[in-house]
Amino acid sequence: MNKKELIKSLELIAVYMELKGENPFKISAYRKAAQALEQDERSLSEMEDPAKLTGIGKGTAAVVEELRETNRSELLETLKEEVPSGLVPLLDLPGLGGKKLAKLYQELGVHDAASLKKECHAGNVQKLAGFGVKTEEKIISALEDMGNRPERLPIHFMLEAAKVVEQQIEEHVEIDRYARAGSLRRMEETIKDLDYIMVVEDPDTARKQLKQLDLVSDVIADGQAKVSLELSFTYPVQVDVRLVEEKAFATTLHHFTGSKDHNVLIRQMAKAQGEKVSEYGVEDLETGDVTTFSSEEAFFSHFGLHYIPPEARLGRDETEQYKEPFETIVRNDIRGDLHMHTTWSDGALSIEEMALEARSRGHEWIAITDHSKFLQVAHGLNEERVLRQIEEIKRVNEKYNDIEILAGIEMDIRPDGTLDLDEDVLKRLDLVIASIHSSFSQTEAEIMHRMKAALYSPYVNIIAHPTGRLIGRREGYKVDVEFLLQEAAATGTALELNSNPNRLDLSAEWLRKTSEIGTMITINTDAHSPDMLNHMDIGAGIARKALLQKGQIINTRSYASLLSFLQEKRRIETE
DNA sequence: GCCGTTTTCGGCCCGACTGTTTTCAGTCG
Structure with missing residues (x-):
């Protein structure tokens, strides 16, 4: 049993205990044990004695050992016999927790969604002590809604929803100030609902105005300090608003x-x-x-x-x-963006327009990196067009003295592990990004063969969106990320933190491991249009989540220092 | 079930809202 499976088992024990109505502190002890394992960087085999971790004591350590050695847990098996597994998904129904479900099971024999529905319709649920007519109605409607919406939605979806919500709040609610809170502010990859804190002159009016916003399909809670609404987007989105006095x-x-x-x-x-x-x-x-x-x-x-x-x-x-000052990255530290597209491939603006947009965002330097010829659908550049584009970039660059425009390329690594452009063209470019855009389902060996082609090429400076995942939609290709982090550091190749909220690739979880290894990271927007240049803020947020150090992030470099990084790999490998 | 430079027992983060109750349990974040 690997670490992930073991953690899952511990969490499952907690879930079953919840359904049994066990002591909540005992339940949370199992959750804490799972957490302690998860937060430890080591793999299971590297861990000599899990009981040494804070949060794992005698009881949970025994379960961990048992799972490690026998792949099963007596405790879990017993729980599974005692509690019907059909109850587990019912915990996700709003308003139903372990205690209520335990009661439903013990008193009415409810063991899955179907039997719960039956008892509700028969009117048996409202008769239970602690339950009532409204609870029964809520359960029925929750059962009907079940599966309409995933538990959490990808951040790119929620960012769009938040924009709409905020525009409405600003237009229709009388507020002194407000702020985003919750997982969206924390820049989590997936988000459950939107949270806002508001200071208002007149809470009653504000509450009324909130409930009247367009798109409001339901009022979930409406108290003095808190209003919870459901808004109808493609999926229903819950919006929680806390009304507070300025001092709090x-x-x-x-x-x-x-x-x-x-x-x-x-x-x-x-x-x-x-x-x-x-x-x-x-x-x-x-x-x-x-x-x-x-x-x-x-x-x-x-x-x-x-x-x-x-x-x-x-x-x-x-x-x-954060007891000591921690040199994290803030907006002002960012001096440039090394990945963007123009009308030469699949971007929306010309080179000059894109450069002006970047300049207006305070960038001191950028790289134009259109696709290479392998990516036909994106009108990728062949060798001849690359050379022409280099000339055009030079022309634009000379026109402006307050921004430096590097001639780059986002070059495909072909399925067979060859690079998409000739060396003598690569030599002429200021910067080369290598990317995988095809044959995602190759084996790890095949994918790593392609990665190595990029790592060991003297001309490749950056590997873009290294795992190829799309949040909520695609897993990504089979990359040995540990190896990639190591070899990137060893060869002077930077890895991308792609800021597009669909990607966020590398993830904060992987980035966290780079500080120790010394891998250089470049936060890129991969912008295909001017508004996408704003994704830089999201990328910076992910860097903060990963506790990346300023010095590790290419974007903080002066132009001269950037150039020396780019030339370093070529110098070493061609010597 | 876990934990202890006040503790080996008695705590375990804290508060809002709802729906059930006549003072509070359950759920949620």
């Missing part, structure tokens, strides 16, 4: 930005110094005085921490990392 804005924003695990870390720190944290402020347990803060910076500083960017609030080791 920072703490509320922090609280609802999460993550949940991050909040737990902060609250434990508070507790250790005799305080209690809630969305309303920090309470001194002795005096009962509540402190509020003018900003999140001030809030963190109260706990002796530097500002932790939302993306990095994972509830892992960030409260340790």
Whole structure:
């Protein structure tokens, strides 16, 4: 059994215990054990004694050992016999948790969606103590909605939805200020719902206006401090709004930005110094005085921490990392973008137009990197057109003295592992990106054969979207990422952090491993149109999530320093 | 079930909302 499967088993034990109505702390102990394993970088075989990890004690360690050695767990098997597996998916129904489901099972013999539906329609559910007519109605409608929407939606979908929601809020709700919170602010790859914190003059009016927004299909909760709405997009999207007084804005924003695990870390720190944290402020347990803060910076500083960017609030080791100043990347550090397309292949603007758009975003340098000839559908460039494009780029570059435009290419690595352009053309380019756009289903050996062609070519500076995944749609090709990170570092090849919210490739999870190895990373937008140049902010957010250091990120370099990086690989390999 | 530079027992992050209740449990984030 590998680590992933083992973690899954522990989580499954927790789920079954929940359905049995077990002690919630016991349940969370299994979840914590799973988490402890997940957050440890080592593989199962590299771990000598899992019980040494915080969060794994005698009981859970025994289960881990048993799973490791026998691939099964007595405890899990027993639970599976005691609790019908058909109940597991019912936990996803809103309003139904372990306790209610346990009761439904014990009292009515409910064991799956169909039997639950039957009991509801027979009117038996409303008769149970603690249940009622409304609960029964809600279950029926939840059962009907089940499967209409995936549990979480990809960030690119939610970013679009958020834009629409925010435009509506700004137009129709009387607000002093508001901010995004939740997993969208943390730049998670998938998002469950949209969260906003609002300061308003008149809460009653604001609540009324919120409920009247276009697209609102349901009001899920409507209280003094919180309004939950369902809006109809392609999928229904839940929007949670917290209404707060100005003085509680920072703490509320922090609280609802999460993550949940991050909040737990902060609250434990508070507790250790005799305080209690809630969305309303920090309470001194002795005096009962509540402190509020003018900003999140001030809030963190109260706990002796530097500002932790939302993306990095994972509830892992960030409260340790940010005790010392951590050189993370911010918008102003970004000096350029090395991956974009023009009308020469499948982009929307000319070279000059694209350069002006980049310049207006404060970039000091960019690279034009159209597709190469293998990508016929994108009107990729052959050798002759590459040479002509180099001339055109030179011409535009000479016209502007406040931005440097490099002549680059996004060259395909063909399925057979050959590069798509002749060496004597590659030599003439300032920068070469290599990409895989075909034969995604090859074996790992075949894919790695192609990767090696790029890694060991003296002309390839960057490997773009290294795993080829599309969030929520495509897994990506079979890459030995560990090897890629190592060899990229060894050969002076940078790996791309593709900022397109459909991709986010490499992922934050992989990027996290690069600091130690020393792999250079370039945050690229891969823009095909001017608005896509704005994706740089998303890429920077992912870099913060991965705790990348400034010095590792090519985008922070001056033009001269960028050039020396690009020339370094050629110099070494051609010597 | 886990954990301890106050603790080997008694806590375990904290609060809002709903629907069920006449003071609170369950669920959710």
